[in-house]
Each structure stands twice: as structure tokens, then as C-alpha cells.
Amino acid sequence: MSAAVAEAARLLAASRAPVIAGLGTDIAGARAALLLADRLGATIDHMHSATLLRDLDVMRETGLVLTTPGEARRRGDVVLLVGDGLAESLADVWPDLDLAALPRPTKAPERRVLRLTSGNNRAERTDDGPRTPTARTDVIDGAGASLPQLVAALRARANGRPVRTPAPLVDTMDGFAKILKSAKFGIAVWSAAELDTLAIEMLCGLIRDLNARTRFAGLPLPPGYNAFGVLQACGWMTGYPMRTTFARGFPEHDPWRFDAVRLVDSGEADCAMWISSYGAEKPLWRRDIPLIALSSEDALSPPGAQVQIAVGRPGVDHAGAHFCAKAGTLAHFAAQHETGLPSVAAVLAQICNALDGIGKSPC
Amino acid sequence: MLTCITGGYVIDPPNRRDGIGDLWMENGRVVTAPASGTAHATFDATDRIVMAGAIDIHSHIAGGNVNTARLLLPEEHIRFDPRTAGMPFATAGSSTFETGCAYAAMGFTTVVEPAITPHNALQAHLELADVPIIDKAILTVLGNDDYLLALMRDNAGPAHIRDYVAWMLDATRGLGIKVINAGGAAAFKENVRSFSLEDIVPAYGVTSRRIVETLQRAVIDLGVPHPLHVHCNNLGLPGNVDTAIATIEAAQGLPLHLAHLQFYAYGRDGARGFSSGAPRLAEAVNAKTNVTVDVGQVMFGQTVTVSCDVLRQFMARGQANPSKWVIVDGDSNGGGIVPYKYRATDFHNVVQWAAGLELFLLIDDPTRVFFTTDHPNGAPFTTYPEIFALLMDRELRAETIASLPPAAIEMTSLAALKREYTLNEIAVMTRSAPAKLLGLADRGHLGPGAIADVAVYAPDKDKAKMFRQAALVFKDGELVVRDGKIVQYRFGRALSVRPRADRTVESRIRTYYEATYGFDAALLKVPDGAIGRPDPFETVGCNG
Numbered sequence: 008m009s010a011a012v013a014e015a016a017r018l019l020a021a022s023r024a025p026v027i028a029g030l031g032t033d034i035a036g037a038r039a040a041l042l043l044a045d046r047l048g049a050t051i052d053h054m055h056s057a058t059l060l061r062d063l064d065v066m067r068e069t070g071l072v073l074t075t076p077g078e079a080r081r082r083g084d085v086v087l088l089v090g091d092g093l094a095e096s097l098a099d100v101w102p103d104l105d106l107a108a109l110p111r112p113t114k115a116p117e118r119r120v121l122r123l124t125s126g127n128n129r130a131e132r133t134d135d136g137p138r139t140p141t142a143r144t145d146v147i148d149g150a151g152a153s154l155p156q157l158v159a160a161l162r163a164r165a166n167g168r169p170v171r172t173p174a175p176l177v178d179t180m181d182g183f184a185k186i187l188k189s190a191k192f193g194i195a196v197w198s199a200a201e202l203d204t205l206a207i208e209m210l211c212g213l214i215r216d217l218n219a220r221t222r223f224a225g226l227p228l229p230p231g232y233n234a235f236g237v238l239q240a241c242g243w244m245t246g247y248p249m250r251t252t253f254a255r256g257f258p259e260h261d262p263w264r265f266d267a268v269r270l271v272d273s274g275e276a277d278c279a280m281w282i283s284s285y286g287a288e289k290p291l292w293r294r295d296i297p298l299i300a301l302s303s304e305d306a307l308s309p310p311g312a313q314v315q316i317a318v319g320r321p322g323v324d325h326a327g328a329h330f331c332a333k334a335g336t337l338a339h340f341a342a343q344h345e346t347g348l349p350s351v352a353a354v355l356a357q358i359c360n361a362l363d364g365i366g367k368s369p370c
Numbered sequence: 371m372l373t374c375i376t377g378g379y380v381i382d383p384p385n386r387r388d389g390i391g392d393l394w395m396e397n398g399r400v401v402t403a404p405a406s407g408t409a410h411a412t413f414d415a416t417d418r419i420v421m422a423g424a425i426d427i428h429s430h431i432a433g434g435n436v437n438t439a440r441l442l443l444p445e446e447h448i449r450f451d452p453r454t455a456g457m458p459f460a461t462a463g464s465s466t467f468e469t470g471c472a473y474a475a476m477g478f479t480t481v482v483e484p485a486i487t488p489h490n491a492l493q494a495h496l497e498l499a500d501v502p503i504i505d506k507a508i509l510t511v512l513g514n515d516d517y518l519l520a521l522m523r524d525n526a527g528p529a530h531i532r533d534y535v536a537w538m539l540d541a542t543r544g545l546g547i548k549v550i551n552a553g554g555a556a557a558f559k560e561n562v563r564s565f566s567l568e569d570i571v572p573a574y575g576v577t578s579r580r581i582v583e584t585l586q587r588a589v590i591d592l593g594v595p596h597p598l599h600v601h602c603n604n605l606g607l608p609g610n611v612d613t614a615i616a617t618i619e620a621a622q623g624l625p626l627h628l629a630h631l632q633f634y635a636y637g638r639d640g641a642r643g644f645s646s647g648a649p650r651l652a653e654a655v656n657a658k659t660n661v662t663v664d665v666g667q668v669m670f671g672q673t674v675t676v677s678c679d680v681l682r683q684f685m686a687r688g689q690a691n692p693s694k695w696v697i698v699d700g701d702s703n704g705g706g707i708v709p710y711k712y713r714a715t716d717f718h719n720v721v722q723w724a725a726g727l728e729l730f731l732l733i734d735d736p737t738r739v740f741f742t743t744d745h746p747n748g749a750p751f752t753t754y755p756e757i758f759a760l761l762m763d764r765e766l767r768a769e770t771i772a773s774l775p776p777a778a779i780e781m782t783s784l785a786a787l788k789r790e791y792t793l794n795e796i797a798v799m800t801r802s803a804p805a806k807l808l809g810l811a812d813r814g815h816l817g818p819g820a821i822a823d824v825a826v827y828a829p830d831k832d833k834a835k836m837f838r839q840a841a842l843v844f845k846d847g848e849l850v851v852r853d854g855k856i857v858q859y860r861f862g863r864a865l866s867v868r869p870r871a872d873r874t875v876e877s878r879i880r881t882y883y884e885a886t887y888g889f890d891a892a893l894l895k896v897p898d899g900a901i902g903r904p905d906p907f908e909t910v911g912c913n914g
């Protein structure tokens with residue numbers, strides 16, 4: 008590996024505008040990547056920034072009521088699922104959502120699940136055998152209407168405002184609105200991977216409206232690859248989310264300017280490091296660029312990488328802290344089996360040492 | 371290595387030093403002057419004031435809610451200063467790194483983050499590990515957590531509760547326990563919109579008062595040095611001085627700390643139904659020597675309020691400025707982040723500003739009133755120098771009062787108060803008393819054996835200037851600040867207590883979490899190896 012580390016350091020030292028992207032790594036890896044970026048004057052981005060920033064943009068513009076997966080599971084008597092493909096991500100966060108009984112402190116009515124789908128690309132649950140008792144589930148199939156349109160219509164009906172939606176759908180909407188308002192502690196679940204900012208803002212507005220009379224909270228599903236954990240580390244270390252540059256010796260954040268794909272494809276970046284320690288994600292840029300890839304061993308490195316370094320999977324090959332979807336917070340995980348594969352943090356520390364060796368300004 | 375700070379005016383009340391002399395340090399500790407021998411390094415402190423490093427007992431500098439505030443308000447911390455070599459992120463606005471540098475520049479060397487829910491403990495410690503220079507600690511927040519409330523509902527004995535509290539302190543690496551609007555966050559999940567000391571948490575059948583008493587008892591029985599740290603009900607509401615006084619009475623003569631008392635120092639007098647209740651409250655504090663308080667001073671300007679008092683933050687969302695906010699119904703307390711701007715032209719804000727100063731000036735004993743702004747809730751901690759100046763200089767107070775709306779000032783007694791804090795009292799309030807309150811025997815003073823955390827100030831008629839930029843600061847005997855500028859990064863430790871608990875409690879808690887929340891409570895644990903720095907923790911002993 009030492010040759011690869013030396014070559015990585017050489018490429019980075021020669022670069023005027025490097026970008027550290029992917030960032031699919033644990034907290035230690037994210038901290039090390041941020042320190043390296045600060046030292047190099049590089050830009051940092053995460054493979055799921057676009058998704059994460061949609062939720063974040065709504066937060067930075069408006070008001071949000073959120074809850075944790077644990078509290079949603081325990082108290083959520085009405086669960087509004089907004090989206091066509093939530094089943095898979097929900098399985099990580101809330102595997103027993105469809106159970107009717109709530110571990111709620113008060114005697115609550117049984118859980119009621121409402122699904123709002125556009126009717127396009129609906130992913131059906133295929134897994135479970137018989138489970139008892141199952142929460143009653145009602146579906147609004149938008150029959151081609153977009154999710155933003157459906158969310159807007161539902162919010163309007165919940166506030167008694169007219170909508171230009173066909174009458175049968177309005178009746179179903181009204182039924183949904185009535186159930187939402189009767190919730191004791193309702194939960195709205197969405198994934199920013201399939202909603203745009205306006206739809207998320209509309210949904211968060213609906214949650215705000217409902218809280219005037221009852222309790223309702225949002226549960227946005229986090230993208231994978233420790234995106235939320237990396238966001239936290241970026242936040243405390245720099246004050247900003249990812250898509251931040253250190254080119255001028257202090258952090259500057261701009262979701263458009265510092266998008267790694269745009270930087271590479273436009274030619275503004277002249278060297279890239281791609282970090283993907285959880286699996287086989289590949290960069291989405293199209294242009295050839297001097298590339299250093301740190302990937303989990305079972306992931307094939309991106310084509311064209313000048314330097315490839317195999318790293319371990321956090322919490323599998325080595326211990327690490329990252330976002331735990333079930334707990335909705337950062338947690339530390341011991342290695343399942345030590346494989347000797349290095350962590351991202353360890354590799355980046357070696358690259359830093361190599362940079363010292365070739366006289367690239369120290370940290 | 372033997373180091374000597376020579377010829378400074380040493381103010382060290384616990385060791386009765388108040389005069390010119392030398393201060394010797396070796397291997398990170400204060401030592402007696404060697405009989406012979408010369409220092410390897412000397413620092414001239416002639417015409418300078420020498421004190422122990424200051425200790426902040428209540429400042430929200432880490433954890434999920436603080437980080438959400440950072441991400442909520444990127445526009446509030448844009449900076450354009452390139453950082454200096456060797457100090458990554460030192461100029462990154464509101465970052466953990468800037469936090470450590472700004473505290474150290476003022477001569478603070480230990481800071482307690484007072485509101486970390488068990489859920490957020492690992493993240494809080496990871497954030498604190500990236501706060502350079504200073505040592506730090508968290509207080510673990512209990513009192514709205516389902517497990518505790520269920521134990522109380524089911525009339526579990528004190529031993530069960532004690533074991534649970536001990537397990538939580540140990541798992542989360544807390545220095546003490548804080549309770550925030552006891553039961554209020556749990557009640558809010560049941561759609562309760564106002565909650566006071568005698569109110570009952572729905573579904574659990576326990577009163578707020580009983581939660582406070584139960585946790586107070588557990589903390590005392592476990593021998594945790596820091597008394598239960600209480601954020602009372604009804605924060606910010608007119609007439610809430612009665613709530614604070616009732617909570618003081620509820621302490622029943624046993625140790626209890628009331629946080630950011632200014633936010634409870636409100637009467638209902640006057641045409642606008644809002645007045646300072648600080649004189650009444652100060653009188654109540656003066657009468658009860660078992661009670662300690664910190665002030666939570668308000669200063670005018672933009673800030674963001676960050677609190678685990680979800681109910682109160684939700685009710686205050688309409689006042690968000692800029693108009694955006696986040697409320698989290700978390701496991702146990704959760705939190706609320708509401709930006710706010712205190713204005714010198716606003717009647718309520720001026721009463722708040724004056725009430726805080728009244729508490730400082732009317733509470734007689736500087737060992738029982740602590741210096742805080744409840745950062746960032748009353749004001750950012752970077753306003754401390756201005757507050758020191760206001761406390762030490764009545765002419766400055768008079769000038770400031772003259773610039774404020776008289777209608778508001780008249781609802782307070784501030785204009786009549788002539789007291790001026792002495793440097794000795796400042797040293798007690800910000801050094802020795804906090805160390806004692808937290809059980810840190812080797813901090814807050816400069817006696818032999820003390821940790822060599824030392825702040826050296828250049829006296830100035832402008833007291834704010836004096837405290838804004840320490841002339842020299844030593845952390846563990848190493849120079850870290852010169853003329854208000856950081857000279858090197860080093861990383862401190864988090865202080866925590868590890869009271870003994872019955873081992874069987876762990877399996878009970880884990881079974882409960884698995885059934886209730888669907889995850890393993892062992893995930894709440896903060897192991898040394900998770901922090902990413904050598905020796906991240908220092909254990910503080912429990913009593914008995």
C-alpha cells in the first residue's frame with residue numbers, strides 16, 4: 008500500500024483544486040477527510056449530498072417538527088407514508104411498522120397507516136409472511152398525479168381549502184385529512200430521494216398545521232453511506248454541511264458551486280479522491296480526472312483510478328462510529344471480524360504523513 | 371519542566387492569595403516554589419493579574435441540538451479569516467474549533483455542556499473531542515425518559531432508580547444529571563401545552579415535582595458531586611418567579627442547582643404584565659444555602675435559543691427571528707432550536723437584561739451564583755467580557771441604563787443597585803466556586819497540586835478589554851494563549867463520574883429498549899475507543 012499512498016500524496020500535492028468526494032465513511036474517516044481537505048484547500052462532497060440538502064434546504068428556510076425512529080415506533084398511531092418507493096429504506100428504520108399494536112405509554116387506538124403514492128413505480132412489499140395483527144393500511148393512489156401535487160392537495164384539504172382534483176380523489180383526501188387530524192401522535196415519513204424541495208416544504212407545512220391542534224412529527228428517511236453522520240461531522244467541524252470548500256483557508260459552502268460532479272465535469276477540479284467504504288457506489292461524473300479511490304474490497308474501484316486502496320467496512324472489518332438508522336443517532340460499532348483492512352482514517356493519516364514527507368504544507 | 375510565572379498579582383481566594391508573587395508549575399501541575407533551582411521557562415507577569423483558568427458550568431457548545439443550530443443558520447456564521455498554520459478550522463464560524471479558541475482566549479479552561487440526552491451522548495463527546503484546548507464535560511439529561519417515568523409510575527424503589535441513573539451516567543460519560551422541565555417534554559408528546567411543578571405527566575401519573583425530587587435523591591445517594599441541575603418549568607413566562615421559588619422550596623434543604631435563573635425572574639406587574647421578579651428571587655436564594663444558581667444573562671443582539679425544553683421552544687416558535695425553527699420530539703427530551711434577536715429597544719428584552727444583572731448583584735454569596743449566559747440562549751459566550759465589565763463598574767451600568775427605555779428599567783430595581791464586583795469575587799464566581807460545585811478538587815485554584823490551568827490578564831480601566839484577551843493562558847502548564855491569540859492546539863479531556871451500579875440493571879434496560887424503541891440500549895454507550903483521541907476521559911470521584 009505504501010506505493011499507493013505515496014502516489015496519492017504526489018497527485019494531491021500537484022493538484023491546484025482537488026475534490027474529496029463520495030465520503031461514504033465513518034465519523035473518523037469524515038474527520039480525517041475534512042482535515043485533509045482543509046490542509047489541501049480542497050472541496051468536500053458526499054455522494055448523497057443532493058438528497059440530504061433537499062431536507063436541509065427546507066430546514067434552512069422554514070420550520071420543522073421532527074421525531075426519532077424510536078419515538079415514531081412507540082407513539083405513532085397514524086403514519087403517513089409519502090412516496091412510491093419507501094418500503095426498502097423503511098425496512099432499516101422501522102421494520103415492524105405494519106404492526107398494529109403500539110408500545111405507547113397510554114392506551115392508544117391501533118396504528119393506522121396511510122400511503123400517498125403517485126401510482127408510478129410503486130414498490131410493493133414482498134417479504135413478510137403472516138404477521139398479526141397488522142395495521143390497517145389505506146392508500147391514495149394518485150393515478151399519475153405527482154407527489155408534490157398530491158401533498159399540496161392533501162394540505163389544502165386538511166385546511167379546508169378547495170382543490171382542483173377530481174371528486175373521487177378529493178373524497179379520499181378528505182378521509183385522509185380527517186384521520187390525520189384525529190391522530191394522537193402522527194408521523195409523516197418521506198425520503199428526499201424521491202421528493203423535491205417544494206414537496207418536502209409542503210409536507211412539513213402540513214405537519215406544522217396539524218400541530219396547531221394535535222401532535223404530529225416528521226421522520227425523513229436518511230440516505231445511506233453514513234450521509235447523515237458525515238453531515239454532523241461537517242457541521243461541528245466547519246459550521247456547514249458538505250459541498251464546502253477550503254480553497255481560501257476558511258470554509259465556504261455553496262450547494263451548486265461545490266457539487267463534486269459539477270466541479271469535475273466543468274474542469275474546475277483537477278484531481279479527485281473518491282471514498283466509498285460501505286459498498287460499490289461509483290462517482291457520477293463523466294470526465295477523466297486523476298483519481299484516487301478508497302473503496303471497500305468487495306467494491307470494484309471506479310474505472311480509471313490512478314490509485315486504488317482497499318479499505319475496510321466500518322463496523323464490519325474494523326470498529327467505527329456512524330449514523331444508526333434504527334436509533335436515529337450516531338453509535339459506535341465494534342468490528343464483526345477484524346480483517347486487517349485499514350480504515351479510511353488510517354489511510355488518510357498515511358497520506359498526510361506522505362504529504363509531510365514531500366514538503367506539502369503541514370496541517 | 372519547571373515553569374515560573376513571575377511577579378504577577380495572584381488572586382486565588384481558596385488559598386488566600388491576594389498579592390504579588392510567583393507561580394510555579396511542573397508536569398502540568400502547580401507546585402510550591404522550589405528551595406533552590408531555576409525555572410526552565412519564565413513568564414514575566416509584572417503588572418498583570420494571575421488567576422486560575424475559568425470554569426463555565428453551563429454553556430451549550432455540543433450535541434445534536436447545537437449542531438442543528440449550526441446547520442440551521444449558516445448565514446449567521448460566515449467568516450472570511452484564513453486560519454493560521456497548525457490550527458485547522460480555528461476561524462470556521464461556530465465550529466467546535468472556534469469555540470475552544472474563543473474560550474481559551476478569555477482564560478477559560480473548563481466548560482460544561484449541560485444538556486445531552488442519552489441518545490445524543492456519543493455525538494456530543496465526538497464534538498467535544500474537536501473542541502481544542504479546554505477540558506469539558508456533559509450533564510446527562512433525564513426526567514422525560516420513558517424508562518424513568520415508567521419506574522416511577524410502577525412505584526419502583528429508590529434502589530432501582532439509582533441503578534438506572536448510575537447506568538446512564540456511566541454509559542453516556544456524564545459529569546452529572548440535569549432535568550429539563552421535568553415531565554414537560556413527555557407531556558407535550560401527549561399534546562399538553564402548559565406544564566408546571568404540580569402538573570401530572572399523562573399516562574405516567576407522576577408530577578413534575580416528584581420527578582425532580584426523585585432525581586435529586588438518586589444523585590445524592592450515588593454521591594455524584596454536582597447536585598441535580600434543574601431547568602424549571604415555565605421558562606420565559608410572566609409570573610414564573612413563583613415556579614422558581616416553589617422549586618427552591620421543593621429542594622427541602624438538600625443540594626439543588628437551578629440553571630439560568632434569569633429566565634425565571636419574571637413578575638406580572640405593570641401595565642404590560644411583565645416585570646422583574648429578580649429581587650424576590652434573589653431573596654429566596656439568599657435564604658436557602660442548599661441552593662446554587664447560574665444566571666443566564668441576556669445581552670442584546672442576534673442569537674439562537676437551543677434547548678431540550680421542547681414544549682417551551684414549540685410555544686416560542688412564533689418569535690423565531692429569522693423565521694425558521696426546528697422542534698424534535700426525541701427519545702426522552704428531544705430539543706428545540708429557535709433563532710432569536712434580543713433588542714435594546716424591546717420592553718421585554720430590556721427587563722430580561724436588567725433582571726439578570728439584578729440577580730448577580732442581589733445574591734450576596736459569590737460561591738452560590740454562577741456566571742453564565744446559558745450560551746447561546748441569553749447571549750453568545752463571547753459577550754462575557756462585557757458582562758464582567760457591567761458587574762464591576764456601576765458607572766458603565768448607569769450609562770447603559772440611560773440608553774435603554776425607561777419604562778422597562780422602571781419595572782426593575784437595577785438603577786438603584788450600587789454593588790460592584792471585585793476581582794476577588796470574580797475569581798470566586800468563575801473559578802473556585804464552579805470547581806467546588808462540580809467536585810473538581812484540583813481545578814479553580816492555584817494551590818500546589820492543582821492542574822496548572824492559569825489565566826493572566828492585563829488590568830485595564832476597560833474591564834471588558836481586560837477579559838476579552840488574556841495576556842497569557844496556560845493549560846496543563848503549557849502556554850496556549852498569548853495576547854489573546856492561540857499559540858498552539860492541544861486537546862483536553864472530558865470529565866465524567868462513574869458511580870457504581872448493580873450490574874443486573876443493564877440487561878433490564880436493554881430488554882426494555884429493544885421492546886420499546888426497537889434498538890439495543892448498548893448503542894447509547896460511549897466507549898473510550900470511539901472518541902478518536904488518546905485518553906479522552908478523566909474520571910471524577912464520587913462522594914462516599
Ligand SMILES: [Zn+2]
Pocket residue numbers: 428430484485629630744747
Ligand atoms: Zn441551558
